[in-house]
Amino acid sequence: MELLRQTGYLLKKEILLEWRSKYAFNGVLLYIVSTVFVCYIAFNLTPGFEKSQGYAVVWNVLFWIIILFASVNAIAKSFLQENRSRLLYYYTIASPQAIILSKTIYNTLLMSLLSVLALVVYMLFFNNTVGDGWWYFLVVLAGSITFSTVFTMVSAIAAKAGNNGTLMAILSFPVIIPVIMLLVKISKSAMDGVERSLTYGNFAVLGAINVIVIAISLILFPFLWRD
Numbered sequence: 001m002e003l004l005r006q007t008g009y010l011l012k013k014e015i016l017l018e019w020r021s022k023y024a025f026n027g028v029l030l031y032i033v034s035t036v037f038v039c040y041i042a043f044n045l046t047p048g049f050e051k052s053q054g055y056a057v058v059w060n061v062l063f064w065i066i067i068l069f070a071s072v073n074a075i076a077k078s079f080l081q082e083n084r085s086r087l088l089y090y091y092t093i094a095s096p097q098a099i100i101l102s103k104t105i106y107n108t109l110l111m112s113l114l115s116v117l118a119l120v121v122y123m124l125f126f127n128n129t130v131g132d133g134w135w136y137f138l139v140v141l142a143g144s145i146t147f148s149t150v151f152t153m154v155s156a157i158a159a160k161a162g163n164n165g166t167l168m169a170i171l172s173f174p175v176i177i178p179v180i181m182l183l184v185k186i187s188k189s190a191m192d193g194v195e196r197s198l199t200y201g202n203f204a205v206l207g208a209i210n211v212i213v214i215a216i217s218l219i220l221f222p223f224l225w226r227d
Contacts (some may be wrong), residue, residue: 003101008092010102018110019150023112028074032118035066056129061189063122064180066144067115071147071164074114075107076168096225100156109147115144126170131193139190141208143183149210150175153217160224175213183205216222 018025039062090099119140123130130136150172158168183206186199 003095003098006098007101007105010098011105014102014106015109018106023221025114028070028114029117030069031073032066032114033121035069036118036121036125039066043126045144051134053225055127056191056214057188059126059129059197060191061184063119064183064187065184066122067118067140067143068147068176070114070118071111071144072111074147075151075196076158078103078107078155085134085196091225096222099225100152100221103156103212104149104217107152108145111144111148112141115140126177130191132196135196137201138191139187140202142188146179146183146206146210147176149213149217150179153213153220154223156217158226175209179206179209 074139116137119137151168154168154172154175157171182202186206188200
């Protein structure tokens with residue numbers, strides 16, 4: 001119960017800080033809208049591309065690329081914005097598990113909101129070729145949750161290693177590549193209107209990845225915290 005109480009207080013602190021500054025939200029939202037608009041202009045420079053067979057594949061892959069880089073921009077600063085004095089203060093009032101859990105939950109909420117907004121903006125600019133819209137929406141939420149858990153853990157490690165952005169890219173690469181492949185596969189099935197039951201196995205794999213990453217975060221972060 002003490003862990004839940006500390007996590008709740010820290011999560012409230014994260015939300016209040018973001019509500020006052022809106023730095024991460026506005027920055028990533030601007031990135032999403034500007035990227036989608038640039039892609040829209042590029043597509044319009046190729047007449048007839050929207051009617052081609054490869055349009056649906058490009059539509060799907062391009063969306064996940066935008067979400068991936070938006071996740072990196074939003075979550076990479078999770079621990080970078082915390083100065084040393086504030087971290088020392090957290091050390092005296094909260095457990096390391098509460099710290100990493102609050103960061104993970106906050107990043108999950110932030111990325112879920114941003115992903116939904118990105119999907120809305122994306123569908124406004126580009127022709128909607130999704131056959132099963134609700135299933136695609138659930139895939140987007142699942143993808144944003146997975147990105148949040150993975151990048152939160154990796155950003156914590158990178159921050160303790162001297163805020164090395166290269167290290168974050170190297171550590172996240174082995175996990176993100178299979179996640180991207182799964183998300184593209186499931187979302188393409190949703191676009192084609194494939195029976196939902198055929199993608200349950202891939203959803204289970206995504207859930208397993210989230211459970212493993214969160215478990216590893218809870219085990220490893222206390223050791224990073226002591227450094």
